[in-house]
Amino acid sequence: MSHAEIDLPGEWEDPSQPAPRRRRRGWLIALLLIGALIAGLGVVIGGYLLSLRGEYEKRSTVSIARTASDGERPADLGSGTNYLLLGSDKRDPETAAREQTFGQRSDVMMLVHVPADGSDIYVLSFPRDLYVDIPGHGKDRINAALAFGGVPLTVATVENYLGAPIAHAALIDFDGIKGLVDALGGVDVEVPLTFEGDGIEFTEGIQHMDGETALTFVRQRYMFADGDFQRNRNQQALLKAILNSFISRDTLSDPMKIREAIGQVSPFLTTDDGLTALTMAQLGVSLRDVRSENIRFMAVPHGEPFTTTGGASVVGTDEEGMDVLRRALAEDAMGAYYSQYAGAY
Known part of the structure; x- marks a missing residue:
């Protein structure tokens, strides 16, 4: 979307007005886990809660403390809470804690903003090739921050770009x-288009997938005209299906299924050391009334793809559009922002 097409308001428009048609956004797998815990921890008590905590503690943890080169963390204005959710296709659970996930690039990156009133949740996707400043490394694709400095540098990069704390x-x-999908008994995925990958046929429309089929589905890209963009859409379609399955009545009424699912995914999960089981439980209680229809998906403002002087293919930024988003985050006014900009990027 060009700058000329962006209507930058002096004041927020009435959020009660009908929102423009919005682009369907998918579900990052980390959001799935958090959503699952929100749903699960909000309805379980006692010994089962302790058991669930034990499964969650199989994850790896890292500190997201800043270094001198990262600069000062943006001020916390006390309005709403931001979470950064990342997905990667190359992580070794045995070395994750030691290496702090250095050397990888994040395939998926989303900001989750939870308003102070705990109403709707806003999820904003970042293009993986967005060309931004990475502290200590100059301009590069935003997904390179994970390779350069793990989760801590990725958090600092996003905080600097948004002007908001994570x-x-x-x-x-x-x-x-794979294990998560199988633990759920398979999931029904809305396949965006028909294609074949690694000997498996995927047909446009609803298709039931087991774990192996799902993993194949999200890894394909070379047969698509737009490569990674279609792969991202496929990943989003699968993750949406997983979340819908996870918060279904059949799953929430089956404590062992929740426990098994979390146990399957936790060894592949890294969180900051402050995202404890207790923190998750508190978040679950505060968001106990949130349902899938309360989660609003958008993309952060961005420019067009271009090639750098060094020959790298990247996605440009949109500073005017970002200023509007930064203001919405600072003022905890994402409802008004969503009503005007959903589907704009």
């Missing part, structure tokens, strides 16, 4: 998908 962060590898 309270917690989570990263999951896609290898956690």
Whole structure:
């Protein structure tokens, strides 16, 4: 979307007005885990809660403390809470804690904003090739921050770009998908288009997938005209299906299924060390009335793809559009922002 097409308001428009048609956004697997815990921890008590906590503690943890080169963390204005959710297709659970996920690039990156009133939740996707400043490394694709400095540098990069603090962060590898999908008994995925990958036929429309099929589905890209963009859409379609399955009555009424699912995904999960089981439980209680229809998906403002002088293909930024988003985050006014800009990017 060009700058000329953006209507930058002096004041927020009435959020009660009908929202423009919005682009369907998918579900990052880390959001799935958090959503699952929100749903699960809000309805379980006692010994089962302790058991669930034990499964969650199989994850790896890292500190997201800043270094001198990262600069000062943006001020917390006390309005709403931001979470950074990352997905990667190359993570070794045995070395994740030691290496702090250095050397990878995040395939998926989303900001989750939870308003102070705990109403609707806003999820904003970042293009993986967005060309931004990475502290200590100059301009590069935003997904390179994970390779340069792990989750801590990725958090600092996003905070600097948004001008807003990140309270917690989570990263999951896609290898956690297989066991998770199987633990749920398979999931029904809305396949965006027909294609064949690794000997498996995927047909446009609803298709039931087991874990192996799901993993194949989200890893394909070379047969698509737009490569990674279609792969991202496929990943989003699968993750949406997983979340819908996770918060279904059949799953929430089956404590052992929740426990098994979390146990399957936790070894492939890294969070900041502050995102404890207790923190998750508190979040679950505060958001106990939130349902899938209360989660609003958007993309952060961005420019057009271009090639750098060094020959890299990247996605440009949109500073005017970002200023509007930064203001909405600072003022905890994402409802008004969503009513005007949903589907704009």
